[in-house]
Each structure stands twice: as structure tokens, then as C-alpha cells.
Amino acid sequence: MPFQSHIGEIASLLTAICWTLSAIYFEKAGRRIGSLSVNIIRIFLGVIFLGITTYFTRGMFFPMDATPYNWLWLGISGIVGFFLGDLFLFKSYTIIGSRTSQLVMSLAPMLTAIIGWFFLHEILSVKSIIGIIVSVTGIMIAVAGKKLKLNVPLRGFLYALGGAMGQAVGLILSKKGMGDYDAIAATQIRAIVGFAAFAILVTVMRRWKRVLITTTDKMSMKATTIGAIFGPFIGVALSLYAVQHTSTGIASALMALTPVFIIVPSAIMFKEKITAPQVIGAVISIIGATIFFL
Numbered sequence: 059m060p061f062q063s064h065i066g067e068i069a070s071l072l073t074a075i076c077w078t079l080s081a082i083y084f085e086k087a088g089r090r091i092g093s094l095s096v097n098i099i100r101i102f103l104g105v106i107f108l109g110i111t112t113y114f115t116r117g118m119f120f121p122m123d124a125t126p127y128n129w130l131w132l133g134i135s136g137i138v139g140f141f142l143g144d145l146f147l148f149k150s151y152t153i154i155g156s157r158t159s160q161l162v163m164s165l166a167p168m169l170t171a172i173i174g175w176f177f178l179h180e181i182l183s184v185k186s187i188i189g190i191i192v193s194v195t196g197i198m199i200a201v202a203g204k205k206l207k208l209n210v211p212l213r214g215f216l217y218a219l220g221g222a223m224g225q226a227v228g229l230i231l232s233k234k235g236m237g238d239y240d241a242i243a244a245t246q247i248r249a250i251v252g253f254a255a256f257a258i259l260v261t262v263m264r265r266w267k268r269v270l271i272t273t274t275d276k277m278s279m280k281a282t283t284i285g286a287i288f289g290p291f292i293g294v295a296l297s298l299y300a301v302q303h304t305s306t307g308i309a310s311a312l313m314a315l316t317p318v319f320i321i322v323p324s325a326i327m328f329k330e331k332i333t334a335p336q337v338i339g340a341v342i343s344i345i346g347a348t349i350f351f352l
Contacts, residue, residue, distance in 0.1 A: 066304025104290025131235025140252025143224020
């Protein structure tokens with residue numbers, strides 16, 4: 059069946075939609091309580107939601123049946139993706155802005171495909187390579203707009219590139235560590251280790267008091283909770299399911315449609331103007347995505 063044969067690609071598109079919703083709500087919460095508080099709260103909630111799900115689907119709240127091999131590689135993936143990747147990305151926002159940072163982040167699919175080729179021996183067809191190139195081109199046009207020239211501080215660019223590398227390497231490590239293991243339980247392992255890393259950082263920075271105070275802000279907690287449902291919970295679980303059923307390069311390219319999907323919702327919620335390059339880029343990206351299904 060066509061649906062069955064493209065289940066990995068469909069999961070990748072659903073991941074992009076989930077990440078679009080999570081990004082909107084995390085941005086809303088972050089404007090009120092700060093990115094560090096949002097990060098550690100969202101991952102904590104993700105661990106709880108994932109545990110509840112695996113309790114009903116697998117009979118255990120924590121992934122007690124995971125092997126040391128699963129914990130090792132998925133744990134490293136959690137540090138690289140959940141912790142370092144997001145730290146670099148949020149830092150780049152403060153230096154070069156979210157629009158340029160997302161432009162650099164659109165390099166993630168190509169980075170993922172290249173790393174997957176080297177370390178997982180994944181072979182991409184000519185059609186898949188064309189689809190990745192078209193999708194990334196559309197994303198770059200949509201996100202960059204009229205600022206296609208990257209005339210920004212090198213430090214900010216490197217932080218954004220670190221975010222893209224975190225996403226790419228995180229996916230590769232996840233696929234290596236997951237194998238045939240349950241995708242939701244694998245996501246919980248990544249979240250647990252990612253939370254532990256953030257907890258250490260908050261402790262070192264002595265920010266626990268600030269984090270606890272932010273939990274009393276009902277509007278921010280509501281936004282963070284919704285974001286956690288679509289981000290560390292459903293979104294990341296779908297992303298791991300996707301890389302189980304298609305190559306990491308293709309999955310990453312389709313997941314990278316998030317900056318395009320977010321154009322209209324963010325315009326409505328944050329009163330942002332929709333520009334011609336965004337529309338053109340969206341059309342090109344959708345064309346690139348459809349190439350995978352031809």
C-alpha cells in the first residue's frame with residue numbers, strides 16, 4: 059500500500075507539524091519566563107508524558123528493558139540533541155536573530171544526509187537527493203527572505219551551525235542507539251538524559267529558584283505544557299519513528315519544513331507580516347517534499 063511504503067515520510071511531515079505547534083507555544087512561554095526555564099520544564103513534562111504513555115502501551119513507566127547499548131547511544135543523543143543543540147540555537151537567537159538562525163538550521167537535512175552516509179552507510183537515491191536540495195532551497199528562501207546574504211557575526215553563525223549539527227548528529231545517534239527498540243521509550247531515554255544535563259546546568263548557574271518561581275505563572279505553564287505535548291512528547295517520538303522507517307536524510311529534510319509551516323500560525327499569533335519570499339519558499343519546499351512520494 060502507498061501509505062505503508064511512505065510511513066516514514068508521513069511520520070516526518072507530522073513531526074514538522076508538531077514542532078511547528080511546539081515552537082509557537084515555546085516562543086510564547088519564553089517571552090515571559092526565559093528560554094532556560096522553558097527548556098528544563100518542557101523536558102521534565104516530556105519525561106512524564108512519555109512515561110504515562112509507555113505505562114499503558116508497554117506496562118512500565120520507565121524504559122527498564124532498554125539495554126546498556128540503548129542507554130549509551132540514546133543518552134548521548136539526548137545530550138547532543140536535547141541539551142547542546144538547543145543551547146546553541148537559543149544562544150544564536152540573541153546574537154543574529156531567529157530568522158538568520160533558522161536559515162542556518164536549514165542546513166541540518168544536508169548535514170544529516172552526509173553524516174548518515176558516512177556512519178550508517180545510508181544510500182540516497184537521485185530522487186531523494188533532488189528532493190532534499192529542493193526542500194532546503196525553499197526553506198532558505200522562506201526563512202531568509204530578503205536577507206539571503208549572511209552578513210552576520212561569525213560567533214552567532216557558529217552557534218546556529220552548532221544547533222544544526224546538534225539536530226543532525228542527534229538523529230544519527232538516535233537511529234544507531236534505537237534499532238528496533240520502541241520509539242516512545244527511546245524518546246524518554248533521550249529526554250531523561252537531556253533533563254539531567256539541564257539540571258546540572260541550572261544547578262551550576264544557581265537558577266533553581268527562578269525556575270520554581272516561573273512554575274507559578276499559569277499562562278506560561280499552559281503554553282509550555284502544550285508545547286511539551288507537541289515537542290518532546292509526540293514530536294520527538296514521531297521523529298524517531300520516522301528515522302526507523304526511512305533514511306535519516308529524507309526524514310530530516312521533511313522535518314525541516316517546520317520554518318515554512320510556522321509562517322501562517324506565527325503571523326496570526328504574533329501579528330507577523332507574511333512576505334512574498336516566505337510564500338515562494340513555502341511552495342518550493344512543498345514541491346521538494348512531494349518529490350519523495352513520486
